[in-house]
Amino acid sequence: MSLDENLGKEASWPDAWSALYDQIDVDRQPHISFYSALVGRKTTSILDLGCGTGSITVKIAQSMAPGGRVTGVDLAPKMIEIAQQRAPEHEWLLGDICDPKVEGQFDLIVIMFHTLQMLLEDRQLHQAFSSISALLAPEGRFAFDIYQPNxxxxxxxxxxxxxxxxxxxxxxxxxxxxxxxxxxxxxxxxxxxxxxxxxxxxxxxxxxxxxxxxxxQFYPSDIEAAAAQSGMTIYARFGELDLSPLTAKSKRQVYICKKA
Ligand SMILES: C[S@@+](CC[C@H](N)C(=O)[O-])C[C@H]1O[C@@H](n2cnc3c(N)ncnc32)[C@H](O)[C@@H]1O
Missing domain, CATH: 2.20.25 (N-terminal domain of TfIIb)
Structure with missing residues (x-):
């Protein structure tokens, strides 16, 4: 097995834990509110990378006009199976954030709840940002939240x-x-x-x-470098999902990127 495959398998959730994920999960209302607010009247497609069981994907998709495309990608087969059972009307694919094998482009791409931090190496972060840049529609937005290193x-x-x-x-x-x-x-x-x-x-x-x-742990400078090399620009950043400013003391880093 190559190093890339190995890293991917380690990040993926085992079946037994995937089956318990929704019970163990913490309150996600702040995530639902923040990401739903990014879904506008013109949003016709959403891609959720590292979607897990799809519980948040499905909620934010409710803010989109009917008939839009919703796609979730995850490395863990059981997560994808649960998402598929939850919302068979959406598209759920096994795949890697670094190189998701999805067709077309998206108005909104999200990576929620520090899932981006499961990419352990700089080259994976950069590969993911390049893939996302290619998958973003011309006016599309890429949003994610991670913890700030303390x-x-x-x-x-x-x-x-x-x-x-x-x-x-x-x-x-x-x-x-x-x-x-x-x-x-x-x-x-x-x-x-x-x-x-x-x-x-x-x-x-x-x-x-x-x-x-x-x-x-990713510092703001790591994210800035990855955005720049992928041809994206950061046009908003926050220190919490409630849109508080990002300061040295913020618990989270929340970013919205666009194509440069
Ligand atoms: C903490 S869970 C979050 C799930 C979901 N985003 C949520 O907010 O409920 C992280 C998820 O990322 C998936 N994952 C980790 N590394 C991945 C990768 N490289 N590509 C795709 N999925 C990945 C795991 O299998 C797991 O389902």
């Missing part, structure tokens, strides 16, 4: 297990998402850690292989 927080990452969040499963039981083996490499700018699931009441682990998460 040096102090990253320096304090340690391997001890922590409960990252909780959710209620289908049978009404509280489940904890346990993160452990956290590690940050300043050299590769990759934050990694493992996720496991635990019954809150009994402390018993769920019989599920842990998922290894690796996310790359």
């Amino acid at each position: 040096e102090a927080w990253l320096a304090a990452v340690d391997p001890a297990p922590v409960v990252a969040r909780e959710y209620t499963d289908a049978s009404g039981e509280r489940i904890e998402v346990l993160e452990s083996n956290g590690e940050y490499s300043r050299q590769s700018k990759i934050l990694s850690g493992e996720w496991r699931l635990r019954h809150k009441q009994t402390g018993r682990m769920l019989a599920l292989e842990p998922i290894v998460q690796r996310v790359r």
